[in-house]
Every structure is written in structure tokens, then in C-alpha cells.
Amino acid sequence: MTLGKEYCYDNDIIKQFARWLRERFATEKDGVILTREDINQLSGRQSFTLGFVNDIHYELMQHGIAFVTDTSREKFYLIPINSAENWRKKLEIQYEKELYCNVFPIEKSG
Incomplete structure (x- = not known):
């Protein structure tokens, strides 16, 4: 099976668009949101x-x-996903915080 020119063209556009996104937003710590209109305008595609x-x-x-x-x-x-942690580790940390921070005060009696 041979790939047509259209596939190669799309593949080039995809790689270029992905590189463009990465170069501009790779340092964002919280991520970014783009709309459908943004993607259409930035990628030069009418639909996808x-x-x-x-x-x-x-x-x-x-x-x-x-x-x-x-x-x-x-x-x-x-x-960004590089800072994501294993879910078990997150739950263990959460459990430890709850264990040590959920202390009831001792009431002094008269």
C-alpha cells in the first residue's frame, strides 16, 4: 500500500503544527486551552x-x-505530563496528611 500525496501533506502539517504548539507552550506549567476556531486558524484547516x-x-x-x-x-x-505522579503515591501522601492533620484537640477540664 502506498501513501498518497494527501497523506504525506497532512502528516507534514501535523508535525509542523505539533512543533509550533510545543515551541510556544512547552514551558506552561498549568497547560493551555484552545478552541476549535483557534485550531482551525492556527493549523490552516477548515475541518479536522x-x-x-x-x-x-x-x-x-x-x-x-x-x-x-x-x-x-x-x-x-x-x-504538561512530566510532573504527573503515580496515583498510589498521591493517595499515600494524602492519607499521611489526613492522619497527622486530623488531630482532635484535648479539652482541659476545670
Whole structure:
């Protein structure tokens, strides 16, 4: 199976767009939100498929950035993942805080 020019063209656009996003937002600690209109304007595309979103996500994940969308594909989120921690570790830390911070004061009697 040979890939057509259209696929190669799309692949180049996807890589360029992912690189553009990464270069501008890689240092964001809290992530950024883009709208569908933003993506259309920035990528030069009138419409795009879920495959387009998945391909952008794949390119960015190699650099520690997730590219995800809401269920209606109206908002898109660039989220840094390098600082994410294991869920068990987070729960253990939370449990320890609750254990040591949830102390009841002893009432003095008269």
C-alpha cells in the first residue's frame, strides 16, 4: 500500500503544527486551552477529524505534553505530563496528611 500525496501533506502539517504548539507552550506549567476556531486558524484547516487530534497528541506526547479534547471537540487542552505522579503515591501522601492533620484537640477540664 502506498501513501498518497494527501497523506504525506497532512502528516507534514501535523508535525509542523505539533512543533509550533510545543515551541510556544512547552514551558506552561498549568497547560493551555484552545478552541476549535483557534485550531482551525492556527493549523490552516477548515475541518479536522479525531485522527488529526490523535496524531497531534502522539507528536506532543513524545515531549511530555498531552493534547486532548472534550467530547464535543470544541475545546482542546495542552497539558504538561512530566510532573504527573503515580496515583498510589498521591493517595499515600494524602492519607499521611489526613492522619497527622486530623488531630482532635484535648479539652482541659476545670
